[in-house]
Amino acid sequence: MVSGSAFAFMSLGLSQQSHFGFEVDLLYFFCGYVTVQLMRIKLFLIIAGVSFSYSLIMLHFYLHSSIDQRVQQDQDSASISSSVELTNTSAIPVDSHRVNDLGHQQQNEGISEPRVEGENEGIISRIGIVRQPRVEGENEGISEPRVEGENEGVIHRNRIVRQPRVEGENQGIIRRNRRVKESRVVVFQTASDAIDILDDGYRWRKYGMKVVNRNPNPRSYYRCIHRFQGGCNATKQVERASHNIRVVITTYWGEHNHDVPLQLVEVEAIQ
DNA sequence: CGCGTTTGACCCGCGC
DNA sequence: GCGCGGGTCAAACGCG
Ligand SMILES: [Zn+2]
Numbered sequence: 001m002v003s004g005s006a007f008a009f010m011s012l013g014l015s016q017q018s019h020f021g022f023e024v025d026l027l028y029f030f031c032g033y034v035t036v037q038l039m040r041i042k043l044f045l046i047i048a049g050v051s052f053s054y055s056l057i058m059l060h061f062y063l064h065s066s067i068d069q070r071v072q073q074d075q076d077s078a079s080i081s082s083s084v085e086l087t088n089t090s091a092i093p094v095d096s097h098r099v100n101d102l103g104h105q106q107q108n109e110g111i112s113e114p115r116v117e118g119e120n121e122g123i124i125s126r127i128g129i130v131r132q133p134r135v136e137g138e139n140e141g142i143s144e145p146r147v148e149g150e151n152e153g154v155i156h157r158n159r160i161v162r163q164p165r166v167e168g169e170n171q172g173i174i175r176r177n178r179r180v181k182e183s184r185v186v187v188f189q190t191a192s193d194a195i196d197i198l199d200d201g202y203r204w205r206k207y208g209m210k211v212v213n214r215n216p217n218p219r220s221y222y223r224c225i226h227r228f229q230g231g232c233n234a235t236k237q238v239e240r241a242s243h244n245i246r247v248v249i250t251t252y253w254g255e256h257n258h259d260v261p262l263q264l265v266e267v268e269a270i271q
Numbered sequence: 272c273g274c275g276t277t278t279g280a281c282c283c284g285c286g287c
Numbered sequence: 288g289c290g291c292g293g294g295t296c297a298a299a300c301g302c303g
Binding site for chain 3: 272273274275276277278279280281282283284285286287
């Protein structure tokens with residue numbers, strides 16, 4: 001029976017291998033190893049098995065319930081105030097789905113596992129939206145990371161962004177010290193094995209890539225392609241989470257001041 | 272040749 | 288002031 005339970009632990013660890021990071025896999029392996037050692041010395045077998053199974057279950061639930069918090073902590077020091085939705089149960093294939101209106105897209109409600117077994121399609125979940133900056137001092141800390149029925153998750157972050165430089169005249173004299181508070185941030189979390197960039201209908205140009213915050217995966221910076229023609233200053237950042245290689249976090253900054261450009265399929269449909 | 276990506280340098284705010 | 292972390296620039300490069 002004890003060997004059977006140990007085998008169950010090992011198989012559980014192997015089954016979780018593709019969903020969590022390397023450290024968690026190491027932790028599972030260590031738990032299995034400790035179980036085997038306890039089998040060898042024949043000491044407190046049943047108690048150790050029960051305690052280890054309990055700790056594994058608690059670890060599993062902790063990882064499951066705090067994935068959105070860790071996403072936000074990895075993003076930067078933003079803290080989630082109340083009512084952040086994490087409804088990534090809608091298994092929307094990234095290829096066939098275009099997020100046309102990010103601010104008003106409704107996700108279905110109801111919680112389930114933040115991962116889809118045996119599927120390669122990405123699942124999209126909107127973490128939060130900031131429409132205007134908030135004053136620090138209220139709603140400190142992380143509370144209620146999972147609220148049912150709320151469609152407007154709010155992340156308050158008083159991030160200071162630089163004003164874009166005025167092009168074409170007097171370069172060198174123009175100071176960048178005008179700072180505004182960004183008023184709109186949309187964070188998406190996508191679980192995908194291969195697809196990093198979800199097609200939202202807009203055309204982006206990559207302008208930077210940086211390894212940040214001890215995350216082995218670099219963060220990519222994109223700008224809207226109409227920045228120099230139409231003055232659109234919408235940007236987005238795409239990175240993979242450090243703790244889970246399958247989670248892709250897409251952060252949108254600013255809003256477009258133009259319409260969604262036509263896609264190739266639509267151009268072909270017109271012709 | 273035009274357009275988009277890559278990638279090292281640069282800049283800037285912030286903490287010590 | 289200095290180092291560090293993170294965002295941006297821009298020359299080089301690649302590709303149709
Ligand atoms: Zn735009």
